[in-house]
Amino acid sequence: MTHSPVACISKATIFNNLPVKMIEKLVPISTHQEYFPKGSIIRQPGDGKDGMIFLDQGSAKIYSINEDGKETVLGILNKGDADGQQNLFRDNIQENFIEALQDTYVCSIERQDFQKLLKRTPDLALNLLNSFGEQLVIIETNSIRRNSMNAQERIVAYLKDLSKKQGSNVIELKLKKKDLASYLGITPETLSRKLKKLQKENRIKISGRRIILL
């Protein structure tokens, strides 16, 4: 498959309102189409990688590992999504893992290069800021849900979000159920039971990773 850097960058939502001219400026400072097979680690603590990444193809999960060796899924990246914008501004130590859920192609931009460009490109800064805001809302929403909603409510809320986002009552789960459970802050067992309960109550229909909202 041929790869156009411009097209690739355009797909990244943080850059999607930028004129082509500006995107072209990004091309020379970006690395394109690094390939990560399904299950491989894209980023991890101590890998020395510095900068942001975005997904050209595939999907990935962001997670951290606590003292007990258990992982908490913090978020999902889908095609066109970006992560690590913070790294463009501050010298961060990578504290999370990012793992490819499918065969994934990743493009990236280094902080140093980006900062220079940012200084001459105010529109870029604006877009980035908006993107930050969105992510903040998502993270906050999930955080609030974890604190104030019970397991079943969180599951339903999540399913509704996804339905809205995918524009259909038929939902395709990108995450394994154990990862989804982690993301929702519950155990896989509880997720499994609640889903079954919801199905029994005729609120959803489950077939594997496909769930239909009724």
Added chain:
DNA sequence: CCATTAATAGGCG
């Protein structure tokens, strides 16, 4: 196929 991982089930605190 076999081996490993994921999902479900049931019991218990």
Added chain:
DNA sequence: CGCCTATTAATGG
């Protein structure tokens, strides 16, 4: 609800 264990299903080589 989470944790533990057992069983079954799915996945990958």
